Amino acid sequence: MSLLEVQGISKRFGGLVAVGDFSLNLDGGQIIALIGPNGAGKTTAFNVISGFYKADSGKVIFDGRDITNLRPDQICKLGLARTFQVVRPFQGISVLDNVMVGAYARTNDAHTARSKAEEAIEFMGMQKMANQMASGLPIAGRKRLEIARALATEPKILLLDETMAGLRSGEAEEVIGMVRKISENGIAIFLVEHVMKVVMLLAERIVVIHHGEKIAEGLPADVVQNQQVIDAYLGEAHVAS
Amino acid sequence: MSAEISTKNMNNPVRRIMRIAFSDWDHIQMTICFALFGLIALAPLVIHSPYYLGILILATLYTFTGVSWNIVAGFTGQLLIAHVSFLAVGAFTTIVLLDKFSISPWVGILISGVAAALLGIAIALITLRYGLKMDYFALFTIALMVALRTLFLKWELVGGAVGMWVRLTDNSFMKMTFQTKEPYLYIALLLAVIGLLIQYRVYHSKMGRYFVAIREDEHAAAALGVNTSLYKTIAVVIGAAMAGVAGGFYVMYVTYVEPTQVFNLGLNVEIMMSAPIIGGLGSLAGPVLGALLNKPLAELARGFLSAQPSGTTLIVYGSFLILSILFMPRGITGLLHRLYLRLQRREKAD
Numbered sequence: 001m002s003l004l005e006v007q008g009i010s011k012r013f014g015g016l017v018a019v020g021d022f023s024l025n026l027d028g029g030q031i032i033a034l035i036g037p038n039g040a041g042k043t044t045a046f047n048v049i050s051g052f053y054k055a056d057s058g059k060v061i062f063d064g065r066d067i068t069n070l071r072p073d074q075i076c077k078l079g080l081a082r083t084f085q086v087v088r089p090f091q092g093i094s095v096l097d098n099v100m101v102g103a104y105a106r107t108n109d110a111h112t113a114r115s116k117a118e119e120a121i122e123f124m125g126m127q128k129m130a131n132q133m134a135s136g137l138p139i140a141g142r143k144r145l146e147i148a149r150a151l152a153t154e155p156k157i158l159l160l161d162e163t164m165a166g167l168r169s170g171e172a173e174e175v176i177g178m179v180r181k182i183s184e185n186g187i188a189i190f191l192v193e194h195v196m197k198v199v200m201l202l203a204e205r206i207v208v209i210h211h212g213e214k215i216a217e218g219l220p221a222d223v224v225q226n227q228q229v230i231d232a233y234l235g236e237a238h239v240a241s
Numbered sequence: 242m243s244a245e246i247s248t249k250n251m252n253n254p255v256r257r258i259m260r261i262a263f264s265d266w267d268h269i270q271m272t273i274c275f276a277l278f279g280l281i282a283l284a285p286l287v288i289h290s291p292y293y294l295g296i297l298i299l300a301t302l303y304t305f306t307g308v309s310w311n312i313v314a315g316f317t318g319q320l321l322i323a324h325v326s327f328l329a330v331g332a333f334t335t336i337v338l339l340d341k342f343s344i345s346p347w348v349g350i351l352i353s354g355v356a357a358a359l360l361g362i363a364i365a366l367i368t369l370r371y372g373l374k375m376d377y378f379a380l381f382t383i384a385l386m387v388a389l390r391t392l393f394l395k396w397e398l399v400g401g402a403v404g405m406w407v408r409l410t411d412n413s414f415m416k417m418t419f420q421t422k423e424p425y426l427y428i429a430l431l432l433a434v435i436g437l438l439i440q441y442r443v444y445h446s447k448m449g450r451y452f453v454a455i456r457e458d459e460h461a462a463a464a465l466g467v468n469t470s471l472y473k474t475i476a477v478v479i480g481a482a483m484a485g486v487a488g489g490f491y492v493m494y495v496t497y498v499e500p501t502q503v504f505n506l507g508l509n510v511e512i513m514m515s516a517p518i519i520g521g522l523g524s525l526a527g528p529v530l531g532a533l534l535n536k537p538l539a540e541l542a543r544g545f546l547s548a549q550p551s552g553t554t555l556i557v558y559g560s561f562l563i564l565s566i567l568f569m570p571r572g573i574t575g576l577l578h579r580l581y582l583r584l585q586r587r588e589k590a591d
Contacts (some may be wrong), residue, residue, distance in 0.1 A: 050464065076466035084464070090457035092523075101454040104447045105466030113447070153466055 003028045003188055004157055009048050009058030018044040020212045031189040033203035037233050041212035042192040043085055046159055050082045051075040081155035083146040085162045089134035096130045102152030120152040140171040160191040164198045270526035274437055281430055285423050294422035300536035301429040307516030307528025308436040309483035315523035317476040318456030320379040323386035325509035327357035327481040331488025332498045336405045346417040350489025357485025358478045365474035390504030404499025417493045425494050452476050507555050515558050519565045521572025530573045
């Protein structure tokens with residue numbers, strides 16, 4: 001049985017089907033990527049899986065448990081953490097305090113939370129910024145903070161929503177290294193990404209979504225050859241390059 | 242010379258206490274507050290005028306009510322505007338228990354805290370059920386206050402529109418009735434100290450971190466495992482219970498209560514909102530600094546203007562609020578914090 005089983009979820013906004021009958025399996029330790037054009041329903045799918053939207057139909061099974069109608073905080077406590085495409089740091093408090101909020105998901109003790117948070121901060125290479133206000137961080141720092149906070153909740157699966165977007169290539173490479181390291185620690189990664197280079201570097205499997213529906217799934221090398229995917233998303237230029 | 246030697250002795254207990262007291266910004270805020278409370282405790286040695294003692298009693302009480310609102314509005318960012326409803330319910334609870342059931346106010350103010358907490362739970366459940374946030378949440382609390390005022394005006398058990406009085410007796414500790422002002426000052430001070438300590442404990446616990454996370458970004462907090470509904474409710478209940486206790490003391494000190502006096506937005510601005518806002522909303526020392534500066538200034542201004550009492554106070558409070566929001570959005574504590582950071586930088590540079 002897979003760690004995460006998404007079984008035919010649908011989400012409608014009025015007449016618009018944002019996600020329709022979307023299914024997916026993710027095993028422990030795997031990295032898979034969800035790609036598709038703007039408005040394809042990637043973030044909506046994330047929001048349904050992580051409990052921010054209620055599914056209109058379908059089921060999400062995580063670790064053998066139906067989490068379809070649970071609240072985000074309950075889902076997080078079970079071990080499914082996420083980041084946001086538009087980063088949402090707690091601006092008015094320090095980086096350490098930000099990450100401690102995540103760490104408190106597993107403990108009530110301030111000292112334990114602090115040391116867990118410090119671990120996550122070190123893992124993301126943010127020691128120098130630990131006592132800085134989150135509002136003062138540059139975008140790359142905010143993206144890392146977003147991951148550090150989620151890591152501090154000790155997830156089994158991490159949902160990364162466009163973590164590389166807006167980063168310079170050097171910064172993105174660093175984050176790619178970190179995502180690899182997270183995966184090597186046995187945490188499954190499910191990422192939404194626009195930067196194809198990142199997807200090709202990281203993902204073991206790619207799922208392509210278009211108009212809310214899955215149009216392809218498979219190994220990265222196969223998916224980029226898929227005619228439907230090229231038409232919908234990649235375009236001829238990508239294949240040519 | 243000898244002073245210099247003693248400060249070099251690391252085992253000196255004074256030195257150790259000083260190190261803890263000034264170790265970080267939160268400790269410094271607490272140290273400032275306790276220093277001010279110490280001065281208040283000594284004030285009766287030099288201030289004998291009942292008028293000035295009266296101002297000091299209310300200022301001290303306002304640090305406590307300010308803390309109660311700071312936890313809800315400052316920590317969790319919930320715009321619970323009509324927080325004074327809790328104080329009103331607390332005031333009526335204590336006086337009804339004393340007047341009709343001869344229950345000592347010392348017990349009464351604790352029951353007042355419970356009664357206000359129950360109202361807090363009701364408010365939290367209703368607003369969460371219907372997803373009322375920010376301005377809608379604020380409007381709901383105001384509407385509820387108006388509804389409660391009407392209810393109390395018609396309610397004979399609590400005195401209706403006439404209200405209720407503390408029957409004046411001689412000094413009675415059990416009945417919390419005193420001929421002089423000093424005992425009231427020390428009761429208010431006791432509440433202020435307890436309130437400040439509760440606020441500190443809350444702020445530095447998991448609960449406090451969660452409160453602030455909710456204020457900063459509710460969705461991000463939920464994604465990190467924070468049960469936002471639960472923690473918003475807890476914040477309201479803590480703030481409500483403290484305001485209820487304050488109401489019990491308030492009625493014993495003022496010696497009367499009637500619905501239009503306490504279910505009143507003017508009183509709300511004076512007793513709940515101005516201290517934390519002027520002092521620095523969401524900070525530890527904000528309610529204390531705000532109340533101790535604002536209340537005496539407002540009273541002095543009222544003395545100078547000496548016009549219609551109720552209207553003038555509001556103008557004075559309103560002006561203070563507007564000026565502080567415009568020129569020091571982080572309040573007095575914010576200014577002090579900047580000063581502290583500057584000193585720290587200079588120390589590092591040396």
